[in-house]
Every structure is written in C-alpha cells, then in structure tokens.
Amino acid sequence: MAQASDQTLPKDTLYFPAKDREFLEPHLPQKDGLDSNKCFATLTFATSLDSQLALSPGAPTQLSGPQSKAMTHYLRFRHDAIMIGVGTAVADNPSLNCRLEGAGGYGGSDLIGQPRPVIIDPTARWDFSEKNKIFVLCREGRGKAPYIITGEQNPPAEQKKILEEHGGKFITLGIKTSDIGSHRLDWSELLQTLKAEGLDSVMIEGGGQVINSLLDPVFQPLIDSIIVTIAPTWLGQGGVVVSPSRQVDEHGKPRAAARLKEAKWYPFGEDVVLCGRVKL
Numbered sequence: 001m002a003q004a005s006d007q008t009l010p011k012d013t014l015y016f017p018a019k020d021r022e023f024l025e026p027h028l029p030q031k032d033g034l035d036s037n038k039c040f041a042t043l044t045f046a047t048s049l050d051s052q053l054a055l056s057p058g059a060p061t062q063l064s065g066p067q068s069k070a071m072t073h074y075l076r077f078r079h080d081a082i083m084i085g086v087g088t089a090v091a092d093n094p095s096l097n098c099r100l101e102g103a104g105g106y107g108g109s110d111l112i113g114q115p116r117p118v119i120i121d122p123t124a125r126w127d128f129s130e131k132n133k134i135f136v137l138c139r140e141g142r143g144k145a146p147y148i149i150t151g152e153q154n155p156p157a158e159q160k161k162i163l164e165e166h167g168g169k170f171i172t173l174g175i176k177t178s179d180i181g182s183h184r185l186d187w188s189e190l191l192q193t194l195k196a197e198g199l200d201s202v203m204i205e206g207g208g209q210v211i212n213s214l215l216d217p218v219f220q221p222l223i224d225s226i227i228v229t230i231a232p233t234w235l236g237q238g239g240v241v242v243s244p245s246r247q248v249d250e251h252g253k254p255r256a257a258a259r260l261k262e263a264k265w266y267p268f269g270e271d272v273v274l275c276g277r278v279k280l
C-alpha cells in the first residue's frame with residue numbers, strides 16, 4: 001500500500017515486500033556468477049492452466065494476480081534487459097519498465113533498476129507511433145529506450161532516427177527466414193551480442209513464438225533460470241500456447257520436449273510461481 005510520503009510517486013507505483021524477495025534469490029542473476037561471454041538468460045512468463053499466455057495473439061490478457069505482478073516488476077528491477085517478440089510489442093503496446101517503488105522514475109534517481117527493453121523484430125515492422133508506451137515512458141524518465149534486434153541490414157531511416165533520439169538502436173543479426181516466412185535467430189549469438197552491449201542479464205517474457213523457439217533442445221542450455229507464474233485459470237482453446245516442438249528418442253518414440261530440474265513451487269496469492277532450471 002502507498003505511504004503518505006509516497007504522494008509524489010506515480011499512481012502506478014508497485015510495492016514488493018522484502019519478505020517476498022527471499023525465495024527468488026537463488027533463481028536470479030548474481031554478480032559473481034556471470035558468464036563472461038553471454039548474457040544471463042531468465043525465461044519468465046505467466047501462463048494459464050492450459051499452458052496459454054493470452055486469449056489470442058492480439059488480446060492482452062491479465063493472468064498474474066497483484067502479488068505475482070509485483071514480483072514480475074522485481075524481476076525487471078533485477079535484470080539489465082527485458083525481451084519480447086514483435087508480436088507481443090504490437091499486440092500489447094507494453095510499457096516494459098519497472099514500476100516498483102525505488103526504481104528510476106518511481107522514487108529512484110536516474111534510471112536505476114530500469115531494464116533495457118529488447119524487441120525481436122526480424123523485418124523492422126514495429127511501428128513507433130506517438131502512443132507507443134515505451135517511448136512515452138522514456139521521454140518521461142520512467143523507462144529506457146528499446147534495442148531492436150532485426151535481420152534488416154538497413155532498417156528504415158526514419159525509425160532509426162527516432163530510436164536513436166531516444167537512446168535506443170537497431171542491432172542487426174543474421175536471422176534466417178523460411179519459405180513460409182517464419183524467422184529463426186541464433187539465440188547463442190543474440191545472448192553474446194547483448195553481453196557485448198554491456199547487458200549482463202535478460203528476462204525473456206514471450207510471447208509464444210519466442211518461448212517455444214528458445215525451448216528448442218538446441219537452445220535450452222542457454223537458459224540459466226526459469227520463473228513461471230501459473231494462474232488458476234483455463235483460457236480455453238484458440239489462445240497463444242506455450243508448447244515447444246515434440247522430440248523423439250533414439251527409437252523414434254515421442255518424448256518430452258523439456259523438463260525442469262530442481263523445481264521449486266511457491267504459492268503466491270492465488271497463483272503459484274514455479275522456479276527451476278532446464279534438465280539437460
């Protein structure tokens with residue numbers, strides 16, 4: 001709850017008590033345990049009981065309850081960057097800032113605790129209109145400008161100008177495009193590139209295509225931590241599903257695509273937060 005002295009804080013300020021932070025600590029990036037070559041990667045999202053992120057690709061869907069929502073903002077505080085796919089950027093017009101009391105713009109100085117938004121946008125199709133919340137918050141000193149991961153060698157000049165005026169930039173990587181137009185980046189290259197940009201840790205939020213591609217067995221070893229909020233809701237068929245490609249064993253029989261090890265379950269309000277690492 002807001003304190004009387006908090007009257008100068010923005011109305012959307014969130015609070016996450018110290019006692020709720022303890023269980024997360026073993027699952028968070030630690031300064032002394034970082035890889036010198038690649039950015040620490042936390043895969044974190046909120047899902048329904050039928051493994052869905054949203055009612056449809058274009059429908060922002062609140063799954064997290066108030067406590068797990070505040071937890072997500074604590075995760076934002078503890079990571080250098082926050083990543084989504086362009087599908088999510090277009091569908092949700094998200095803020096992607098940290099609205100916890102004490103973060104920059106929420107009682108903190110400068111941009112302390114504000115993660116760098118990173119958008120995967122292979123064809124540079126994301127439109128930065130006046131109403132794009134990330135840019136509004138950046139202008140207000142309540143969030144950072146985005147880095148956009150694209151496959152375009154020459155992103156549109158006007159977009160580049162706007163981005164750079166805000167302190168963001170395009171980063172061009174080699175992204176493969178299939179015959180049916182789906183894109184595939186090399187997650188290893190991406191995480192190394194972020195590290196070289198000075199970003200030691202990234203929380204990867206979604207959406208479905210991003211998560212399912214990162215859970216491909218080739219890329220699973222790159223995931224350092226997994227923190228999933230499970231909400232007591234079935235969204236029903238037709239939503240955005242987290243379900244990576246099925247794998248087969250050496251006899252050609254289907255086997256699980258991925259499994260957690262050292263899984264820990266923490267009841268959190270009406271939700272459960274599941275933490276662990278991928279079993280390799």
Ligand SMILES: NC(=O)C1=CN([C@@H]2O[C@H](COP(=O)(O)OP(=O)(O)OC[C@H]3O[C@@H](n4cnc5c(N)ncnc54)[C@H](O)[C@@H]3O)[C@@H](O)[C@H]2O)C=CC1
Pocket residue numbers: 044045046047052053054055056057058059060061063084085086087088089091092120121122123175183184185205206207208209210211213214240
């Ligand atoms: N509940 C939650 O925690 C979250 C929910 N969402 C929801 O997810 C939905 C959007 O999910 P999707 O439609 O699956 O879109 P998405 O956010 O995964 O973006 C898909 C686009 O990102 C790019 N992309 C993704 N993976 C790529 C890869 N490996 N290589 C190259 N490019 C890649 C491609 O351009 C692709 O079309 C929205 O409704 C959003 O609300 C998104 C994040 C978190």
Ligand SMILES: Nc1nc(O)c(N)c(N[C@@H]2O[C@H](COP(=O)(O)O)[C@@H](O)[C@H]2O)n1
Pocket residue numbers: 045046060061062063064068069072084088089092093094095096097205206229
């Ligand atoms: N943790 C979590 N719980 C949910 O219920 C969600 N729908 C999401 N969505 C992700 O958060 C983004 C919105 O962030 P802002 O509040 O606008 O800063 C959204 O785009 C998804 O990435 N996450």
